[in-house]
Amino acid sequence: MKPLKPRAQRLAWIGAGLAALGVAVGLVLNAFQSNLVFFFTPSQVAAKEAPTGRAFRIGGMVESGSVVREPNSLTVRFRVTDNAQTIPVTYTGLLPDLFREGKGVVAQGSVAADGSFTATEVLAKHDENYMPPQAQSAMDAARKGTTMKTLREGQGR
Amino acid sequence: MIPELGHFALILALLVALAQAALPLLGAATNSAPLMALARPAARAQALLVAFAFGCLAWSFAGNDFSVLNVASNSNSELPLHYRIAATWGSHEGSLLLWTLMLAGWSFAVTLFSRNLPRELLARVLSVMGLISVGFLLFMLLTSNPFERLVPAAVEGRDLNPLLQDPGMVFHPPLLYMGYVGFSVAFSFAVAALIGGRLDAAWARWSRPWTTVAWSFLTIGIALGSGWAYYTLGWGGWWFWDPVENASFMPWLTGTALIHSLAVTEKRGAFRSWTVLLAILAFSLSLLGTFLVRSGVLTSVHAFATDPARGVFILIFLAVVVGGSLALFAWRAGKVGLGGSFAVVSRESMLLANNILLIVAMASVLLGTLYPLFLDALGLGKLSVGPPYFDSVFYPLMAPAAFLMGVGPLARWSHAPIPELWQRLRWAFAVAIVSALILPMILGRWTPLIAGGVLLAVWIVASVVETLRVRIASAPRGDLLGALRTNSSSYYGMLLAHLGVGIFIAGVTLVKGYEIERDIRLEPGDAVEVGGYEFRFVGVTPGPGPNYRAVTGRFEVRKDARLVETLKPEKRIYNASGQAMTIAAIDVGILGDRYVSLGEPAGATAGDITGAWSVRIYVKPFIDWIWAGVLLMGLGGFLAVMDRRYRLAPRRGSVSASPSIASAAD
Numbered sequence: 001m002k003p004l005k006p007r008a009q010r011l012a013w014i015g016a017g018l019a020a021l022g023v024a025v026g027l028v029l030n031a032f033q034s035n036l037v038f039f040f041t042p043s044q045v046a047a048k049e050a051p052t053g054r055a056f057r058i059g060g061m062v063e064s065g066s067v068v069r070e071p072n073s074l075t076v077r078f079r080v081t082d083n084a085q086t087i088p089v090t091y092t093g094l095l096p097d098l099f100r101e102g103k104g105v106v107a108q109g110s111v112a113a114d115g116s117f118t119a120t121e122v123l124a125k126h127d128e129n130y131m132p133p134q135a136q137s138a139m140d141a142a143r144k145g146t147t148m149k150t151l152r153e154g155q156g157r
Numbered sequence: 158m159i160p161e162l163g164h165f166a167l168i169l170a171l172l173v174a175l176a177q178a179a180l181p182l183l184g185a186a187t188n189s190a191p192l193m194a195l196a197r198p199a200a201r202a203q204a205l206l207v208a209f210a211f212g213c214l215a216w217s218f219a220g221n222d223f224s225v226l227n228v229a230s231n232s233n234s235e236l237p238l239h240y241r242i243a244a245t246w247g248s249h250e251g252s253l254l255l256w257t258l259m260l261a262g263w264s265f266a267v268t269l270f271s272r273n274l275p276r277e278l279l280a281r282v283l284s285v286m287g288l289i290s291v292g293f294l295l296f297m298l299l300t301s302n303p304f305e306r307l308v309p310a311a312v313e314g315r316d317l318n319p320l321l322q323d324p325g326m327v328f329h330p331p332l333l334y335m336g337y338v339g340f341s342v343a344f345s346f347a348v349a350a351l352i353g354g355r356l357d358a359a360w361a362r363w364s365r366p367w368t369t370v371a372w373s374f375l376t377i378g379i380a381l382g383s384g385w386a387y388y389t390l391g392w393g394g395w396w397f398w399d400p401v402e403n404a405s406f407m408p409w410l411t412g413t414a415l416i417h418s419l420a421v422t423e424k425r426g427a428f429r430s431w432t433v434l435l436a437i438l439a440f441s442l443s444l445l446g447t448f449l450v451r452s453g454v455l456t457s458v459h460a461f462a463t464d465p466a467r468g469v470f471i472l473i474f475l476a477v478v479v480g481g482s483l484a485l486f487a488w489r490a491g492k493v494g495l496g497g498s499f500a501v502v503s504r505e506s507m508l509l510a511n512n513i514l515l516i517v518a519m520a521s522v523l524l525g526t527l528y529p530l531f532l533d534a535l536g537l538g539k540l541s542v543g544p545p546y547f548d549s550v551f552y553p554l555m556a557p558a559a560f561l562m563g564v565g566p567l568a569r570w571s572h573a574p575i576p577e578l579w580q581r582l583r584w585a586f587a588v589a590i591v592s593a594l595i596l597p598m599i600l601g602r603w604t605p606l607i608a609g610g611v612l613l614a615v616w617i618v619a620s621v622v623e624t625l626r627v628r629i630a631s632a633p634r635g636d637l638l639g640a641l642r643t644n645s646s647s648y649y650g651m652l653l654a655h656l657g658v659g660i661f662i663a664g665v666t667l668v669k670g671y672e673i674e675r676d677i678r679l680e681p682g683d684a685v686e687v688g689g690y691e692f693r694f695v696g697v698t699p700g701p702g703p704n705y706r707a708v709t710g711r712f713e714v715r716k717d718a719r720l721v722e723t724l725k726p727e728k729r730i731y732n733a734s735g736q737a738m739t740i741a742a743i744d745v746g747i748l749g750d751r752y753v754s755l756g757e758p759a760g761a762t763a764g765d766i767t768g769a770w771s772v773r774i775y776v777k778p779f780i781d782w783i784w785a786g787v788l789l790m791g792l793g794g795f796l797a798v799m800d801r802r803y804r805l806a807p808r809r810g811s812v813s814a815s816p817s818i819a820s821a822a823d
Contacts, residue, residue: 009498017513020554024517027550028524035546039539057541069759074678074771093676094756094771097391097737 037108041141046085050111058087058117059106067101080105080117082141087111091119160225160304163213167304170206170261171294173199177264177287181280185353193276196283197268203290204261211258214303215245224310227251227303233316233733235704243327244317249451249467250303252330256447257293259331259338260286267342267367274363281349282342289341292474300467316733319705325385333378333405337443339371340412344440344482347433351485354492356433361423364436366798368419369650372412373794379405380787391739391754393674393775395783398547400455403526404446410519411439414512416794421508425570427499428509430490435512437486441479442519448475454530500572507565514558521550559613559662562655563620567627581627585619600671600778610666617659621652650797654790661786667779678759680769688776690751691715697755697766705729705738708766710755712774714744724753726772741773749778 039057040050050056058080066079075092078101089107099105099122109119177199184192214227218241223229231248232241246255264286271279297303320326346364350356382405387395396402415435422432449455452468499505525542532538567581593612597603628648632640673688681696695711712724724742731738741754752775760768 012501013509013513016510020513020517021520024521024550024554027553028521028546031546031549032542035543035549037541037543039541071761072678074676074759094773097739 039106042080042082042085042087043141045087045111045117046115052111052113055108055110055120057106057108058089059104060087062099062101062103062105064101080107087115087117089117089119091122093122095122159213159216160222160306163210163217164302164304166206166210166213167294167298170203170210170257171291171298173203173206174287174290174294177203178284178291179287180284181287182284182352185277185280185284190276193280196280196287197271200261200264200268200283200287203287204265207254207258207261211245211254214251214254215242217304218242218245221314223312223314224307226305226307229307229311229314231314231317233314233704235732236314236317236322237703239327240317240322243321246330247317247321247326248303250297250301250305252334252451253293253297253301254303255330256334256338257290257297259334260290260293260341263338263342264290277353278346278349278360278363281352282345285345285348286341289345289478292478296467296470296474300470314733316704316731319729319731319734319736319738320389322731323385323389325381325389329378329381329385331378332374332381336371336373336375336378336412337405337408337446339367339374340408340436340440340443342367342371343415343436347436348482348485351433351482351489351492354489356429358423358426361419361432362803365416365419365423366800366803368412368436369416369794369798372409372416373791373798375405375409375412376787376791376794379409380784380791383787384784387780388741388743389738391741391773393741393752393754393773393777395668395780398525398544400526401450403522404449407519407522407526408439408442408446410515410522411435411442414515414519415439417508418512421505425499425505427505428512430486431509431512433490434486435516437479437482438516441475441482442523444471444475444478448472449526499570502568502575502578503573504565504568504570507561507568511558511561511565514554514561518551518554518558521554522547525550556609556613559617559658562658563616566624566651566655567620582620582623585616585623588619589613589616597670600667602670604670607666607670610662610670614659614663614666617655617662621656621659625652645800645802647797647800647802650793650795650800652793653796654793657786657789657791657793659786660782660789664779664782664784664786668777668783671778672780673776675774676756676771677774678769678771681767683769685774687774688778689716690721690776691718692751692753692774694770694772697770699766702729704733705731708755710742710753710770710772712742712753712772714751722751724751726753726755728755728757745781747781749776750780751775752777 037055037057038051039059042058042060044050045058050058060080060082063079063081063086066077068077069075070077073092074094075090076095077088077090079086079088081087089109091107091109106123107117107119108121108123109117111117177196180192180199181196184190184195217225217228218232219238221228221232221234221241223232227248227250228244231251232244236244244251246252264283267279267282267286271282274282343364346360346367350360379402382402383395386397387393415432415438418428418432418435421428448468448471452471454468525546529540529542532540563585564578564582568578589612592615593608596611596615597607628644629637629640632643675685675687677685679685679694681694684691684693686692691714693713693715695713697708697710699706699708701707706729708728710724710726710728712726713720714722714724722744724744726742727740729738729740730736739754739756741752743753744751752773754773756771756773758764758766758768759771762768
């Protein structure tokens with residue numbers, strides 16, 4: 001192969017760059033399709049706005065006195081509230097250090113037909129001083145009596 | 158008094174930085190030697206003033222001066238001295254001061270190692286660094302004064318976040334910032350070259366060691382952060398694709414592209430505009446990373462909106478630096494020129510392909526990091542982009558780059574015949590294929606993903622060995638040491654870094670493929686078998702620590718009924734904040750780690766620590782290879798800059814154009 005002329009060479013590389021970008025865009029769209037996790041408040045879940053059969057996140061406060069540990073297993077039941085609606089959550093596994101009654105929490109999982117939420121992951125990546133931002137905004141939205149705007153499935157793709 | 162002295166030193170530093178930014182640049186434009194000569198003393202004076210200010214803050218932390226707001230919010234008299242000093246950069250204000258100190262330190266280093274630089278270039282480089290420093294000093298003095306007083310003084314401090322009370326966190330931020338800020342040197346060289354309109358191989362040779370050192374620091378800083386996450390966050394992961402991590406990873410990817418592109422610019426004079434663009438991009442992403450982590454925008458875009466002073470300042474600063482340098486690039490890049498031509502299959506083309514892949518991968522990380530922020534800021538809803546997104550986009554993009562890494566070092570510059578490459582690499586290729594087919598089966602499970610990872614890892618290691626073998630074979634027979642000595646240290650640095658990538662890929666593949674994670678409830682006396690090891694939970698004992706109360710568990714790990722190790726994971730409650738923290742216990746081994754961390758009491762009565770506990774028991778094969786590989790990459794970078802040709806006075810405009818393998822070293 002002979003060295004290409006600079007102009008042809010530049011065009012070839014721009015083409016290669018565009019091709020790589022195209023592949024990346026394809027990968028990104030494909031990954032977005034299945035891996036974006038949307039966020040809903042307990043009020044929205046109670047109003048059946050959350051999707052069924054697809055994982056999403058729910059945020060709010062762990063209701064005081066609601067945490068029940070099943071004997072002889074790692075299963076924990078608690079309720080997440082935005083002070084307007086309350087959603088029962090079941091989680092099997094180890095809870096993060098910062099999980100407490102009366103504190104903010106974000107859980108990822110899916111909702112069953114009876115409205116209960118089965119969490120695969122409980123997140124509390126925050127310190128004692130503030131709420132997880134999503135939990136805080138869920139409470140704020142419920143207090144204002146407005147529904148938080150949330151992307152529905154099918155939008156934003 | 159001491160904090161006021163520190164504050165005053167910062168104000169003086171700002172004035173000196175203004176002079177450093179303006180006068181030498183003016184001198185270079187008007188060809189005035191006295192003005193240009195100001196650059197060096199000004200940079201040194203500024204560095205001393207900032208270092209003095211930093212010392213004042215550290216002094217206040219060490220002496221528990223709770224009349225300083227920053228100290229009262231981030232330290233505590235119970236905190237051991239080394240963590241009190243580390244707390245200096247544990248806060249927003251302190252970490253900005255550290256950033257500025259690093260910048261001043263890099264400027265100081267430039268004044269020391271610049272005897273061979275033309276004075277116009279040196280004046281412009283130090284001016285640009287002075288400009289950046291003006292931005293950061295203004296930011297600190299206007300919005301984030303680390304010396305702000307608290308009236309009345311607090312009796313006791315609020316404590317450093319317990320997560321940061323760890324040796325890894327003492328060293329992680331300084332190393333990371335060394336890398337971030339080090340890219341400012343590459344950036345300043347690029348902008349200086351754009352202003353001067355002269356960009357040649359000598360320029361690349363000057364800016365190359367600076368870039369490589371910065372990249373090496375960043376590499377090791379990221380490795381430390383990842384290792385810290387593994388043993389302190391208590392869930393045994395090593396990378397979470399968290400925005401804070403991505404913020405440091407994007408400059409790293411761009412920096413990796415930059416050091417490769419600089420190699421082409423130095424050796425062949427090609428890719429000039431591209432190199433300059435990458436230098437601008439790498440530093441811009443460092444600034445973006447600082448903005449993301451420091452403005453509070455990640456915690457909540459609304460927190461940013463309600464206290465906008467800091468965020469708006471960084472945003473404006475970012476716009477000025479990025480916009481200004483890109484505008485300069487658009488205006489002047491034509492002068493810089495493109496450089497030589499090369500064939501479709503050549504070392505240049507492979508390095509360019511590697512560059513494209515790295516930058517596209519960086520863009521996909523950028524998208525995944527910023528997309529949720531944009532949607533939230535525009536009020537379009539809340540969502541998160543999780544690790545599966547990054548995994549499914551990043552790995553396919555990096556696989557071809559990893560493949561090219563094996564071929565590139567053996568390919569000739571300008572034109573690399575494919576038959577010759579095939580002849581050289583067929584053994585490495587065969588070894589990689591055979592390993593990919595057989596190794597996973599020996600380890601217990603064959604999947605396409607594991608096989609693919611093993612293929613790439615073995616391919617890289619085998620091709621590094623082959624590259625070295627070809628080098629030695631071309632030397633006179635029998636004189637192995639002499640043959641080894643003829644190669645430059647930058648050549649060995651490159652091989653070492655590539656070897657590191659191979660080991661890193663092996664670690665990632667094997668830990669992802671064969672790790673076993675068990676979350677389980679154990680009564681004292683219970684035993685469980687995980688990954689061929691028996692873990693027996695003996696029980697827990699309470700005990701005090703210097704500034705916390707702890708509960709220490711005891712686990713006996715047995716293999717074939719023989720005691721291998723006793724692991725003692727801890728659960729701590731910190732006195733000052735009441736925050737709980739899990740300290741995992743890890744039995745580290747070359748072939749893998751045994752990892753135990755305590756959950757919480759799970760007995761019949763709540764809070765009874767003598768009963769059952771929930772625990773995590775993980776077996777992580779080859780996980781330490783991940784950090785070993787990354788450390789090798791960083792060490793490779795340091796080895797590369799020890800090359801003596803960087804210390805020689807370069808001949809301006811000399812480009813070695815010989816396409817032979819010998820000159821293709823780096």
